[in-house]
Amino acid sequence: MDFLGVPFPVFAGQLLIGLINGAFYAVLSLGLALIFGLLNIVNFAHGALYMVGAFVAFLLLDVLGIGYWPALVLSPIIVGVFGMAIERFLLRPIADLDHLYGLLLTFGLALLIEGLFRQVYGVSGETYAIPAALQGGFNLGFMFLPTYRAWVIVAAVVVCGATWFLIEQTRLGATMRAAVENADLVRAFGVNVPLLVTLTYGLGVALAAFAGVLAAPIYSVNPLMGSNIIIVVFAIVVIGGLGSIKGAILSGFLLGIAEGVTRVYYPEASNIIIFVVMAVVLIVRPAGLFGKTA
């Protein structure tokens, strides 16, 4: 049975793999969209913090013997606190300046963090084993699905869903959004807006670290892993509509799939397809797929 000139099993396999990669994109672009949407900061350090998340998991295991499951919670907390320190001491002083300054600052931070890890760990990368409970896989008939990859989809969907729920459906989320719309008014109601901003940045960073821990057993834990993925994630956020939570999640998954399909038909183009989509979206819908046209 063929599907568009390709045997159906191959096509279905690539679709599933696209979905897995999309899961990473979704978690990363969600964090980025959250920070941009609520703080108006273009967080260029996001990729580096994703890398730090993976390294914290590696160090927890290597130095303290703490395994994958605790690391999945601990690493985002540790990196999230680090992120909050960045916001409090570096980003806040320049909050009133043009966005460009925040972008430059976080870009510089990314280079610094990456350089530091490169200095200490070199570039050949470290290994992180797949946890015992998630080893092996299922034979789906059309492909062999490693258990760990299935877990990545589940974890990403749950985390994305929970974040969306927090922002869009809870009182806390409503306050956060209100603080963006009119900080002075919200402050007048007795809400500590600066704290809210710090927490939001911490949450966005924690999401990056979470993606880093998810990625550690699949890719080599490498100081350069963040800079490889950050540009793609930026493109996804733009496609979804800058600052749109739902847009970031959905376009993350969708573009993962688009990439997977491209690998079947024209593999050489698989690393630029996202940018082609971005160009087309920007021409047709400048605000992005889910963005509000101002």
Added chain:
Amino acid sequence: MKLTKTLLLTGAASMLALSANAQDSGSGISDDTIKIGLIADMSGPYSALDGAGSEAAIRMAIEEMGGEIDGKKITLQTADHQSKADIGSNIARQWADQDNIDLILGGANSGVGIALQEITSEKGVAYINNGGATNALTNENCAPETGLHWTYDTDALANGTAVAMVKEGNQSWFFITADYTFGHNLKNTAANAVQENGGEVVGEVSAPFPTQDFSSFLLQAQGSGAQVVGLANAGTDTQNAVKQAQEFGLTQAGQKLASLLLFITDVDALGLDAAQGLTLTTGFYWDQDDKAREWSAKYEERTGAKPSMVQAGMYSSALNYLKAVKEAGTDDAKKVVAQLKTMPIEDAFARNGKVRADGLMEHDMFLAQVKTPEESSGKWDYYNIIRTIPGADAFQSIEDGKCEAAKTAMAEGGASGASGTESTSGQAQ
């Protein structure tokens, strides 16, 4: 046949030595200093297998010579080419014009390597490449009077592994190729070797460089039903592909992985669980014999790690260059290179080595297999050497190559060289 080839080569080498002696009147050491420069990847993707370790290896060679030759000091300066040909070229030009450099080492990136060889040839500086894989360095881009290629090339890497695996009955191959010159170069050589030995290539996919996620490509390889999946890539790409091949059950289902360029630093990063069973070709393994072990122990004391084949090659090329300078009594690039072509290359790194007329340092390569965790006694104990591939089998012959200068030299040297052969090789031993 092999004998005639050796005769011809030695003949050519002696001719080159003669003509070089005849041409140049000036001799001695310029500036009373022998200046060596290393242009390496100090911070990028190949810095683990090259970088600071290469610098340490060259320093060991200088110290072994006592830091000087007949009272003339040996110095070493280093720079980072950042894997960019233009940066490497600028440094080389500056060193040649302002610092009067005598030897440039490095270029662990094929693009940078070709650029460096061109400039050094133009400036009359000796150049030895370690780590740049492309066979163009001793083919269409050869500069046999000044430029040498030392540790390995794509022919030696791909041939060794592909031929050995086809002969073991692994007939059908699928290639995952890094989509740039180096990857295609490596894949083409391997594919030819597979076909010439009766195997077939059932499919290929070009993966963008660099790629993090190889699962799509691995799935295609799985679907092809090939017995061997050949990885024509390097560094992090190879690591990710190997790790994910295991995750997707390729190897468990009976397919074999062949990594056409694997460094010991890659195996160290992957861990034996993921890398076990990989077949590879290497120019050097620290545990290959006593001489290698002894030197590698000293290197480890200094750097905290065992040397990669590139780092060991750096040591070997610097040491032999310095010996040649001492022998020739000059640091004139053409004379030293001509001298090198008459010397047997045998040290901690090279076995049965010789510098050919086209600039290639032909030496034995090793077919190896990565150990299982049970077989390994600990860190760095990673390879079983399956067999030695004699240099003449591993590398492409000058006749089959595209270095016209070397072919002409051989044709001219052939007639007159034959008579002088015995005495020359006698001297060399």
